[in-house]
Amino acid sequence: MVCISDFFFCLHAHQQLAFPIFLLECTPSACYIRASLDFKTSKPKSLSPLEDSKMSTFPASSASLSSSLLPPVVDDISCTKQDAIRNTVNANPSIWGDQFLTHDEPEDLVMEKQVVEELKEEVRKELMIKASSNESMQHRKLIQLIDVLQRLGISYHFEEEIEEALQHIYVIYGEKWSDDNNLQNISLWFRLLRQQGFNISSGIFKNHIDNKGNFNESLCDDAEGMLGLYEASYMRVEGEELLDDALEFTKTHLAIIAMDPFCDPLLRIKIQQALKQPLRKRLPRLEAVRYISIYRQEASHNEVLLKFAKSDFNVVQSMHRKELSEICKWWKDLDLKNKIPYVRDRLVEVYFWILGIYFEPRHSHTRMFLLKTCIWLVVLDDTFDNYGTHEELKIFTDAVQRWSISCLDMLPEYMKQIYQQLLNLHQEMEESLKKEGKAYQIHYVKEMAKELTRNFLVEAKWLKEKYMPTLEEYMFVSMVTSTYGFVIARSYVGMNDMITEDTFKWVATYPPIVKASALICRFMNDIVTHKEEQERGHCASSIECYQTETGATEKEACEFILKKVEDKWKVINRESLRPTQIPFPLLMPVINLARVCDVLYKHNDGFTHSGKEMISHIESLLVQPAVI
């Protein structure tokens, strides 16, 4: 009999918190908990604030944790009777079936690729001509061109040129946008520069305020200007009251304009879409689909840009379909859908999520690694949140901390494959990174996986002990279990040469922008999933924590949490202003991850239960070609 008696201390990346997980005794075929070092009775000296918190009563739903028959897959686990209490909620099957398993390249792809290559150079020239000019008229056209390129989803071809062009604009107009008093142009200048991380003052908008401090009512006649100001105001940081006011003012008046029966139909659509979701929160790839259809209706549209955007979209879509088909085959071979049926089969939705982080062809390799580990993440989340018993989860967490194939024997049968996959995926990536001299990166992502399971285990413990954390305690743990730190670190693996060891160290400390993105995900997810989760048995969410702490109603709690989401966006905006702690382009996955939540979790849990809107998003990215 092999005996392993061990303490594990959970070290949070930067807070240096420590607490024991458990004491184990294992045999190769069976494993059980010999003694559990309870948080309340076995505190080591340096404890997490979580451990010192008072335990309060948690209103567990009567429907929670139903004792049920174990499926055959776990029959051979030796565990105590109480360990066998598990949730058995099975997820709805994927709505996509085998639709994405194969992919045939469209016949006209070769031609589309040719169009892209030809038009790319034409657009590049135009960009360079405008960027090298000293005339303010050309500069006006330059920022309009950059805006269109970004919205059409083709700016990734010209990242260096756009960076240089905006640098140039910043040097000339860092304080004030030319003599042009046109609100649409000022707003565009402001938004583009802020989006690119240039710290320009919002004071310029004071010109549009009367002596009582209100925005001039005359602006209401300038719908395009108001639309521009509305989009610009979403670049606000904490304390920018002027932009808070601008947002309220434009929201109110744009809604009135859109209701006017004489409003131009295209303008009405643009306003309605903007009010539904501001540009700052839109996913670039979805924006490309939307904007191609809007732009072609604009009288002033440029035919070359439109053609280029359409062909490029279709070329990239075909590449995405190839990636997805590869992943579908991998997933089918693993057969986890049948082996562990409690897991949500949300392959396509995960792919959508990853495309939200980056869609560009150059990230294909990293995207595939990220994709596989994120699919694994859903398996992990459902194991912790749904199927695994507390004791099994402790064993699993321990095995992840040890990260060794020798741990396989201590795991319950159904967990073996999950664990094996974890090791395989990282092994595979490590080998590929070694060739590029970047193997060190794997160490950091492994550490974040360990941290993630430790925090998942804290939540499992809260549930088991019916413990109600304070909102602050909850945020501390749940920003990690949002999985965004884990995902952001992975999005950097093999990404490009800007990535250094410091990049990974940076993510691991959850700097403000990472924390903000993670909490946006956590809060938006909580608002739409907390009811269903509480019914099936889940640790308290931010909604329950806040309600318990303040006596607020559920509606009030949701409003409070939603307000926090807006505050976190202000943090993202502030933290993306230069000088940034890591190179500005590396912040894009962090920002995009926050954007994904505004699509997935705005009205319901679009990830778990793909509704009409999500289906339409996924189809527009992966099924329907762009047409003009």
Ligand SMILES: CC(C)=CCC/C(C)=C/COP(=O)(O)OP(=O)(O)O
């Ligand atoms: C690409 C990414 C980031 C994938 C993550 C998938 C995932 C775990 C979603 C949240 O599920 P949930 O609603 O069950 O979350 P939680 O259990 O944290 O509430």
Ligand SMILES: [Mg+2]
């Ligand atoms: Mg979950």
